[in-house]
Amino acid sequence: MEGCEARRWVEIGFTVLEPAQRTARLPEDTTRVPYEARVRGFAVGACRLGDEVEVKTLTGRRVRGRVVALDPCFAHDFGRPVLELIEAGLEARALLRLLGESPSAAAACARGGAIDSEAAAADRAGGEAQA
């Protein structure tokens, strides 16, 4: 297991309340799990993943817990492409262009439900070719 020198940036976790200690006002699924906390900071002593350790947080306060991550990273991202949104964007741009050319046709499109997204893309390609 990877070791950890003192002053390494780590994430610790601990149980704040066991299921039986939790408030009574909870939905059934939540009553079955403990209430847990995670905090990040500099490990005060050497430690490995899973060790109980004290960390010094960014405010300089000390908190104890079990190491759940060494060099914890933020892995959130922008996700995968969402075709429904890409299509909606193309449709709206085609609609706006149509508004400039034929307001009544555009209004009918805006009301008439889905615009064919391939046609919208073709419209866009046509517009770019003209430009």
Place this chain on the structure above:
Amino acid sequence: MSAGLDTGYQAVMARSTQILRNASGLDYDDFRRGRLCFDYEGLMAATGYSLEQVADVQRRCKVGGTPLLELSNLTRLARSLAPAGMGARILVKDEAANASGSFKARRASLSVQESKRAGYPGVIAATSGNYGAAVAAMCAMQGQCCIIVQETFDSRGVGQPEIVEKGRACEAYGAEVWQMTVGPELFYMHLRLLEESGYFNASLYTPFSVSGIETLGWEVAQEVRGLTGRPPAAVVVTHAGGGNVTGTARGLRKAGAGETQVIAASVDLSGLHMASDTQFNRKSFTTGHTGFGMPFFTNPDRADVPHNAARPLRYAHRYVTVNQGAVFYTTQLLAVLEGLERGPAGNTSLCAAFKLAQEMPADEVIVVQETEYTGAGKHPTAQLTFARDNGVRVVRGPATLDKPGEVIAIPESPEQVAYAEIDLQRVRASYLRGRLAAAEVGDYRQLSAAELEYLAEETNLTRESCLALLKRAAE
């Protein structure tokens, strides 16, 4: 932990009044008037800051004076759906330009300044929203220590990406961040941290926080006046805890724009239980939704202060809801038609405004009073990918197909962007029933004239209308 003090759940909750008093510098009991009434304006004045002084503090904190932008393409699109002569101009206040990227910086600026003035060693806020980053950023520039406590994970350790991003932002501004699993015990954790640290409670619901938003309503009124010669016909406000509605409306009134319609808008998340471990990650909006919006209308005092300074029922003229898919759709339109990548949660009001504009004359102005920064996790594609990975279906279709936690329906056309009107009279009746029960008033006919006056103010009704509603609610 504080030496000798029992930090068990029951013991800490029993000390909550004392802990909150020590952490706020305000004694709310000074404003209580008998069994039911409360000197609300007295509490608001207790900050000691005038609107001009608040604006001064905010200027020093890189907050306020944000651009008011005309959304001409969205307005054109809205007009194409409206009858001739209809379709109000849609303007947006680009609050993402504030330090930390949202209007929440207005709320945090005064609280952090006050914490420093009163000699607290640091500031704590319990929030999963933009407010955390706002408090952290204000602490960074004012040299205060900062702790943010947020509900982040389900019991599998899976974090809601929008909240993970906000946690990252808090840390980037130098805060100690506590990330918790799902549950209302967030309040208990908040109290424990207040007690052991001795820090100031920068609650979203103090008069400092709400006063900070008044500048936003004031700026909107003045800027629209500069543009058209009169205040806007309507301002749409994304609504969760009520501070945004309250502060904006108070600012509008202070700018002499009391006639401007204040319309609260929330994402409809009805059917999802906010404290459910398994439903936590089946929602794509972590704020601005009905899970906060509705209870804070009917019972504002469910907050982390003894009496909430955010009282939306006093100020909202209307309350509308929109579906998650429509907000993502509007966010996409804002990007591809207006070149503004913002939100998504902050675009709840924009989504409602797109439809509302179609019902207003073309020579009127409707203002969307906020945007927020966007980024990894806090973005439509991040949220919709996460929704799909958690078993939520994403389809094209009208709001009627949208089912929180199960289906997100992205409109097939601009016409499908719609809102649902909440009957505020029913909300008022619910508030009145709760208020009477809390004050142990068995029969509304036992109310004194002063109490009736107070309830009329709380519900933004005349005395006569309030009395009629009390009578109906009792039947």
